[in-house]
Amino acid sequence: MGIKSWARTKSPWLLHFNTGSCNGCDIEVVAALTPRYDLERFGIFLKGSPRHADVLVVTGPVTRQIRDRITMIYNQMPEPKFVVAVGSCCMSGGVFSNCGKGPCYNVYPGLDSVIPVDAYIPGCPPKPEAIIDGVAKLLAHIRAPPEKKARIIEEGSTEA
Amino acid sequence: MSGSVNSGYERLFDIPIGPQHPALKEPALITLKVEGEHVVGVGLDVSYNHRGIEKAAEYRTYVQNLYLIERICGICNVAHTLTFTQCVEGVQLKDAPERAKMLRVLVEELARIHSHLLWLGVAAHEIGFDTFFMYIWLDREVSLDLMEAFTGNRITSAYNIIGGVRRDLTPEITAKIRKGMDRLEERAKFYRKIVETEKTVISRTQSIGILPPEDAIRLSAVGPTLRASGIKIDARADDPYAAHASVPFNVITCDGCDSFSRILVRIDEIVESINIIRYCLEHLPSGPIINRLPRRVPAGEFISRVEAPRGELMHYLRSDGSDKPYRYKVKTPTISNLPSLVHMLSSKGRYVVNIADVPVILASIDPCFSCTARLEKNIGTYGKS
Numbered sequence: 001m002g003i004k005s006w007a008r009t010k011s012p013w014l015l016h017f018n019t020g021s022c023n024g025c026d027i028e029v030v031a032a033l034t035p036r037y038d039l040e041r042f043g044i045f046l047k048g049s050p051r052h053a054d055v056l057v058v059t060g061p062v063t064r065q066i067r068d069r070i071t072m073i074y075n076q077m078p079e080p081k082f083v084v085a086v087g088s089c090c091m092s093g094g095v096f097s098n099c100g101k102g103p104c105y106n107v108y109p110g111l112d113s114v115i116p117v118d119a120y121i122p123g124c125p126p127k128p129e130a131i132i133d134g135v136a137k138l139l140a141h142i143r144a145p146p147e148k149k150a151r152i153i154e155e156g157s158t159e160a
Numbered sequence: 161m162s163g164s165v166n167s168g169y170e171r172l173f174d175i176p177i178g179p180q181h182p183a184l185k186e187p188a189l190i191t192l193k194v195e196g197e198h199v200v201g202v203g204l205d206v207s208y209n210h211r212g213i214e215k216a217a218e219y220r221t222y223v224q225n226l227y228l229i230e231r232i233c234g235i236c237n238v239a240h241t242l243t244f245t246q247c248v249e250g251v252q253l254k255d256a257p258e259r260a261k262m263l264r265v266l267v268e269e270l271a272r273i274h275s276h277l278l279w280l281g282v283a284a285h286e287i288g289f290d291t292f293f294m295y296i297w298l299d300r301e302v303s304l305d306l307m308e309a310f311t312g313n314r315i316t317s318a319y320n321i322i323g324g325v326r327r328d329l330t331p332e333i334t335a336k337i338r339k340g341m342d343r344l345e346e347r348a349k350f351y352r353k354i355v356e357t358e359k360t361v362i363s364r365t366q367s368i369g370i371l372p373p374e375d376a377i378r379l380s381a382v383g384p385t386l387r388a389s390g391i392k393i394d395a396r397a398d399d400p401y402a403a404h405a406s407v408p409f410n411v412i413t414c415d416g417c418d419s420f421s422r423i424l425v426r427i428d429e430i431v432e433s434i435n436i437i438r439y440c441l442e443h444l445p446s447g448p449i450i451n452r453l454p455r456r457v458p459a460g461e462f463i464s465r466v467e468a469p470r471g472e473l474m475h476y477l478r479s480d481g482s483d484k485p486y487r488y489k490v491k492t493p494t495i496s497n498l499p500s501l502v503h504m505l506s507s508k509g510r511y512v513v514n515i516a517d518v519p520v521i522l523a524s525i526d527p528c529f530s531c532t533a534r535l536e537k538n539i540g541t542y543g544k545s
Contacts, residue, residue: 018186020209022530024234024315026185027278031304034281034297048182060530065208066187069179095231096211099219104212125234125315 008054008080009143011043015053015077019070019111021060024125025087029057032128039132042139050076055138061089061096062108074115082118082138085111086131091120172200175515179208183286183519186529192505192518199513202505204498209530217488222248222322222457225485229475232490233531234315235278238271239468240475240490241320246401247477248322250462254453258445260324261403266440267311267319268402268466269433270337273344274303275469276426276433279526280351283423286519287364292354299347306340309333324450334441341434348430355423365419369504369521370511372417379499383471384429385525388422390415395467406443409436419524426526456483468493470526492531501525 018026032039033046047053050073062070074083088094096107103109111117118141121134173194179187187208193201213232217225229244230237242264249255256264277300284292304314310333311317311326319326355361371381376389386393394411396404412428414421459481465474471493480486504521507513513521 016185017180018209018530020187020211020530022231022234022237023186023528024231024237027235028315030185031297031301035294036298036301050180060209061211063208063211065210066179069187069208073180089231095228096213096216099212099216104216106210106212124231127314 005142009139011045012054012082012139012142013045013047013052014055014057015047015050015073016057016059017070017073019058019060019066019090020063020107021087021089025059025090028125028128029059029086029131032131037128037132039135042132042135044135050074051078053077053081055082055084055135057084057086058090058111059086061093061104062111062114064106064108067108067114070111070114082142083111083115084119084121084134084138085117086121086134087126088122088124091122094124171195177518184522185282186527188527188529190518190522192515194515197514198507199505199515199518200507202502204502206498206529206532209532214488214490217485219484221455221483222485223455225488226321227318229488229490230316230318233492233528235275235528236271236468236470236473236531237316238268238319239466239473241318242268242402243464243466243473243475244477245320245322246464246466247462247475248457249453250464251457251460251477251479252453254323254451256324256402257448257451258403259328259447260449260451262407262440262444263325263329263449264320264402265404265407266329266437267307267317267325269436269440270303270307270310272433272469273430274300274307276430277303279426279469279523280423283365283520283523284361286523287361289358289360292358292361296351299344302340302343306337309336321450323453324448328449329441329444337437337441341437345431345434348427348434352424352427355420355427361423362420364520365423365524366416367418367420368517369419369422369513369524370417371500371504375503376417376500379503380496381471381500381525382493382496383467383469383526384422384425385471385497385500387411387413388425389417395465395472399465401464401466403440407436407439409439419520422524456481470494470528470531471496490531492528494525494528494532497525497527498532501527 085091090111093103093109096104119134119138123130175192177190179189189205191203192199230241232240281293281296308314311319371389373389373391376386390413392411392413397411409432412425414425457479461478463476474491476489478487
């Protein structure tokens with residue numbers, strides 16, 4: 001592991017973006033940063049600018065109105081960048097995935113139909129413990145050498 | 161340049177805020193028209209969260225809709241499910257059992273405590289007082305733990321169901337809730353003391369975002385925003401639903417008309433909710449917790465209103481005799497408060513709004529744009545330029 005990826009896994013900076021969420025996941029993401037769960041002990045810091053962020057945390061189904069914005073924010077982030085989809089809506093459209101035929105008229109079927117996603121955290125909303133687990137797995141994935149990456153995803157091991 | 165402040169600046173600038181912005185967790189585009197440091201006009205675009213819930217409701221049965229309606233807003237989901245179940249029960253001319261009604265009030269007030277504590281933390285964050293934010297969110301976990309123990313989930317609990325409630329209260333949970341209420345009451349009083357004495361809070365919120373009572377009525381403000389202007393309107397008292405008719409409580413008002421009094425009103429409402437919960441635990445009637453109702457609803461229409469944490473929430477249901485709604489309409493409190501927000505954000509005469517006060521004023525109405533995104537677009541003194 002080079003010094004750059006070492007530094008990156010020791011203090012990843014997060015950008016939180018709401019793409020049309022009901023606020024349920026948002027308040028759980030913020031709750032994960034507050035004293036009971038304290039995500040900051042992993043060196044994680046919530047950042048306001050996409051240009052400073054390593055990880056993009058997205059909540060909510062992707063609405064048509066927000067699609068250009070999320071693509072713009074994703075493009076503004078420096079490489080290497082990672083995307084975490086939090087909640088059922090963000091993974092697949094969730095409860096908004098059926099409106100007669102197909103998803104609701106204003107909702108895309110999941111974030112991965114718009115930008116590439118590295119980690120999915122299921123739940124409606126996921127508990128802060130689940131969010132911490134998802135982020136820890138993503139960090140293990142970043143830290144791992146390329147030949148071990150597949151194993152982490154399949155077996156869900158946080159050891160790298 | 162009519163309506164602008166006399167500051168000697170000749171050019172007006174547009175400052176767009178959002179939809180991605182560190183201070184706003186929800187996507188909303190706020191375009192400020194500024195003259196120097198003073199905000200003279202504001203345009204709001206709150207449609208980024210539009211998901212088409214009202215249309216989607218027409219494709220789902222009433223039982224499925226319960227879970228869809230719950231996801232209009234994650235914070236006040238209890239108020240949304242309560243309004244929805246009251247609509248469906250209203251069309252059927254049926255009612256929930258008395259015990260279920262009291263339990264609904266209990267859960268509603270528990271959700272109000274959690275929502276107000278959440279807001280208080282966000283408000284502290286907006287004024288740059290992050291220590292206070294962390295303290296409050298630590299105590300908010302107490303109310304979420306009670307919610308999880310009682311209803312089964314921290315946030316979206318689906319506790320209210322058509323015809324009653326999902327779970328009954330057990331003696332262990334009652335003891336837990338009593339203990340939790342004692343702790344929260346103590347903390348709420350401590351927060352009130354801090355807000356009243358801490359200079360950071362006072363200087364950032366007092367005389368900021370003034371909404372006089374006559375303007376509050378004219379612009380149809382609702383909820384704590386209205387009550388902080390000294391007007392005693394509360395759906396729980398004026399049009400009692402569930403078991404509110406039999407639960408005594410005080411409608412909290414404050415005469416300050418500014419952001420500071422909005423903080424005080426919400427802290428006092430937390431204490432009032434704690435008292436309501438204690439009363440409910442004492443006076444819980446015995447009996448069943450659910451009336452089984454048929455899945456098909458007769459043709460008809462019904463309007464139900466509930467005092468959500470942010471203000472008066474109204475749902476309209478029109479049914480055509482099938483097991484799916486013909487039309488479902490939601491009017492949320494934030495949309496009623498947006499005209500007041502625009503009024504508060506515009507400098508007029510001697511009333512001056514600085515750019516630095518914008519987040520505080522915005523937070524003071526406790527906006528929830530995911531509730532609001534129905535059809536409305538570009539509200540304000542001017543739209544997208």
